[in-house]
Amino acid sequence: MSLDQMEEKFRTAYLAGERPDVADLINRAPEADRNELGRRIRMVLAEETPPDPAPETLVMAQAILRGEQPLIALRGSKGLTRDAVVHQLRETLDVPPDKEPRVAEYYHDLETGQLPLAGIRDRVFDALASALGVARSSLMLKGPGPSDRGAGAAVFARRAGPDDLGEQPIPLMSSPGEPDEVDDLFTGGPQ
Amino acid sequence: MSSLYGRTLCCDPWRKERANPTSLSRDESDTRDRDLLARGDLDRLFALYWEPVLAWIHATARVHPGEAEEIRQQVFLRVTREIGSGKEYRLPFGAAIFSITGWTTRGYVEGQAKRGEREAAMGDDDHQDLVDDRSRREIEAIGQDDDVAQIFARLPQREAQLMTLHYLKDMPLSGVAEVMEITANNAHQIHHRAKLRLMRLIAENGA
Numbered sequence: 001m002s003l004d005q006m007e008e009k010f011r012t013a014y015l016a017g018e019r020p021d022v023a024d025l026i027n028r029a030p031e032a033d034r035n036e037l038g039r040r041i042r043m044v045l046a047e048e049t050p051p052d053p054a055p056e057t058l059v060m061a062q063a064i065l066r067g068e069q070p071l072i073a074l075r076g077s078k079g080l081t082r083d084a085v086v087h088q089l090r091e092t093l094d095v096p097p098d099k100e101p102r103v104a105e106y107y108h109d110l111e112t113g114q115l116p117l118a119g120i121r122d123r124v125f126d127a128l129a130s131a132l133g134v135a136r137s138s139l140m141l142k143g144p145g146p147s148d149r150g151a152g153a154a155v156f157a158r159r160a161g162p163d164d165l166g167e168q169p170i171p172l173m174s175s176p177g178e179p180d181e182v183d184d185l186f187t188g189g190p191q
Numbered sequence: 192m193s194s195l196y197g198r199t200l201c202c203d204p205w206r207k208e209r210a211n212p213t214s215l216s217r218d219e220s221d222t223r224d225r226d227l228l229a230r231g232d233l234d235r236l237f238a239l240y241w242e243p244v245l246a247w248i249h250a251t252a253r254v255h256p257g258e259a260e261e262i263r264q265q266v267f268l269r270v271t272r273e274i275g276s277g278k279e280y281r282l283p284f285g286a287a288i289f290s291i292t293g294w295t296t297r298g299y300v301e302g303q304a305k306r307g308e309r310e311a312a313m314g315d316d317d318h319q320d321l322v323d324d325r326s327r328r329e330i331e332a333i334g335q336d337d338d339v340a341q342i343f344a345r346l347p348q349r350e351a352q353l354m355t356l357h358y359l360k361d362m363p364l365s366g367v368a369e370v371m372e373i374t375a376n377n378a379h380q381i382h383h384r385a386k387l388r389l390m391r392l393i394a395e396n397g398a
Binding site for chain 1: 217219220233234235237238239240241242243245246247249250251253255256257258259260261264267271285286289387390391393394395
């Protein structure tokens with residue numbers, strides 16, 4: 001596919017609200033064309049009006065601006081329990097059932113904004129989007145942290161806790177021994 | 192009634208053209224953004240730019256998905272803090288947020304490169320851009336008139352003059368037309384071209 005074709009493919013998908021995966025598009029381009037394709041994609045983004053956001057994106061944005069964690073708000077809007085999301089996540093990631101508590105730990109940390117996003121493996125984002133029923137690029141994963149509360153003043157009124165949906169926080173467990181596959185999925189770094 | 196550029200929104204020249212919100216032009220998009228900011232409807236504004244910002248990050252640097260999420264997070268928290276503290280961007284919001292995104296992305300990658308955690312952003316040429324202190328300073332200083340004037344100075348003379356009068360001198364386009372001795376229609380055309388060129392300049396450099 002030529003650069004012109006790739007640019008046009010992106011423009012068409014973007015304007016249609018299809019949320020094209022830019023990282024994937026660029027990775028598929030020949031190495032020598034990647035900088036130019038990136039420039040052309042930025043040009044499209046600069047020239048074209050952003051398409052209307054998904055309703056779920058609005059829910060998460062509203063949560064962040066209230067000083068709450070977006071994943072908790074999204075899950076609440078979908079009527080999903082944390083257990084249901086964890087179970088779905090564990091199944092999609094093909095993790096053995098006996099490790100579901102470990103997945104629950106990490107999901108809790110993620111949902112409450114305590115897990116560094118850069119360490120999360122790529123396929124966890126896909127599994128999470130699937131479990132929550134949204135497009136992957138729409139996910140807002142982390143709200144304002146404690147250090148943002150003062151700076152945002154009127155914007156960040158408060159920070160949500162894990163019990164906003166009437167659920168008790170999951171006690172953080174130690175994970176003695178060698179890191180297992182669940183540790184790797186959530187903290188192993190980019191893949 | 193407040194406004195992003197110190198002008199009221201009562202004389203919106205594009206109001207009539209907004210009948211079809213699904214096909215907004217760049218002008219209409221800017222007007223909508225300004226309207227959302229003036230109303231304090233930040234959640235909708237952020238939701239609109241949430242995905243384009245991620246696309247911009249991936250189009251600027253070769254980062255992994257989790258890193259892109261961290262960068263996107265930084266962009267929106269920064270913009271939220273700045274707006275919350277009363278900052279007004281002296282650029283159309285789209286231009287401002289993409290500039291901030293480019294700068295944040297480059298800063299993130301530069302930090303990693305300095306620590307030896309990665310070789311480059313998008314090839315060796317871009318790596319040189321990562322330490323472009325001039326562009327970083329410009330983006331950091333969005334909102335300061337001198338720096339915005341420098342950005343406008345990259346435009347052709349008539350466009351630069353119009354943008355300076357309109358955005359930095361808070362003059363309505365009808366007033367700008369009188370000063371420049373051109374018709375109001377011509378002023379709108381120059382304004383439209385200038386905004387497009389401004390966005391392209393930002394896209395060209397990544398920030």
